[in-house]
Amino acid sequence: MAAEGPVGGSPPSRSKRADAQRNRETVLTAAAEVFVTSGVDAPIRQIAARAGVGMATIYRHFPTRADLVTAVYEHQIEACAEAGPSLLASADSPFDALRQWIDLFVDFLVTKHGLADALQSDSDRFAALHAYFLDRLLPVCTQLLDAAVAAGDIRPGTQPYELMRGIGNLCVGRDNDPRYDPRRLIALLLQGLERPRTP
């Protein structure tokens, strides 16, 4: 549907020179490592230093921070997107598929330091990241939600966009706080979505 690459990153194969491709990979792995320890807000200088590369090289390959983040997590986002339909086929019910898919999504978010924060950031430094998530994941969520409604598992009226942003929001903030587990609240939310068992 969209162009081949993610948001604005340069296509992985169109590039002519070999050193450019090599550097692209180097930057990508360095960024992945730095993101783990310093979050997706890590200074570009730090990533450049780790990659043994100038800052301009990073900006050349990934004009926006969102492009870099997207490229780093592209595979996992894709996997999450592809899990939707297959869960729908394998789960006991559409609602269960939705639940399991949301579990996947939450697992992805909470293991990436500061990713949820970036996604909902009201600065638009990450606007492109937000857009990419939406482009890729919103249709999946819509399909699951519609299926659950059609099966009578949940009440109708919930907008997929709102649900996804809500879930993302619940994953925002300090990690590793034993007093706060977004999964519990999301379970509560899904409980509220469930249709009363009186047809």
Added chain:
Amino acid sequence: MAAEGPVGGSPPSRSKRADAQRNRETVLTAAAEVFVTSGVDAPIRQIAARAGVGMATIYRHFPTRADLVTAVYEHQIEACAEAGPSLLASADSPFDALRQWIDLFVDFLVTKHGLADALQSDSDRFAALHAYFLDRLLPVCTQLLDAAVAAGDIRPGTQPYELMRGIGNLCVGRDNDPRYDPRRLIALLLQGLERPRTP
């Protein structure tokens, strides 16, 4: 219970010199104005310029950004805290009181640009703000929640801290997006909290 002033702000009356007190007020109103347009993340320089004051003056009165934010919103936080018990007395049920109180809390959060973001910020630049909210509001929420559980309105087991942070989290992000209204999700969450009507 806690010390008289908010987090770390200087006490409003203990100050000796008149110009210091005058400047404190000037900074406070300037900050309030700037927060409306630029959010609680506005540059200190901007607030200082608006107040016609040096930056050091602001840092002297409010060593941390959290102190400044807290001082600006102190009255409203206080009002929200005090609304708890009176709602419990006036509402139809404890659960209704909880609902109305959460409405108040959400209204407060969504009308302050970036405040919810700051509250849950992963950086600890706002740790003191987080602490102040908790100190002041968590007991109120706990009381309302306990009352609702005791009345049999909602199922037990929900931790007040988790609920409050969840609500705060749901208010995070871009404002004025017609596709996302945190109130709808919060209603869903409360629905999930409600005890099935089969005692």
Added chain:
DNA sequence: TAGTATCCGGAGCGTCGCTCCGTTTTGTCA
């Protein structure tokens, strides 16, 4: 009015995002 504790202001330092341009590398073609 003189003296002093208090408070004020903004220059200055370090960090970060992002760009600009001289230099180096790579692919190509004679």
Added chain:
DNA sequence: TGACAAAACGGAGCGACGCTCCGGATACTA
């Protein structure tokens, strides 16, 4: 192979920001 142009590189440099430091101004006191 050797030369040449296009492509890519790297880091100095600029503006913005958080926060501090210290010489100067100001308000209480006697």
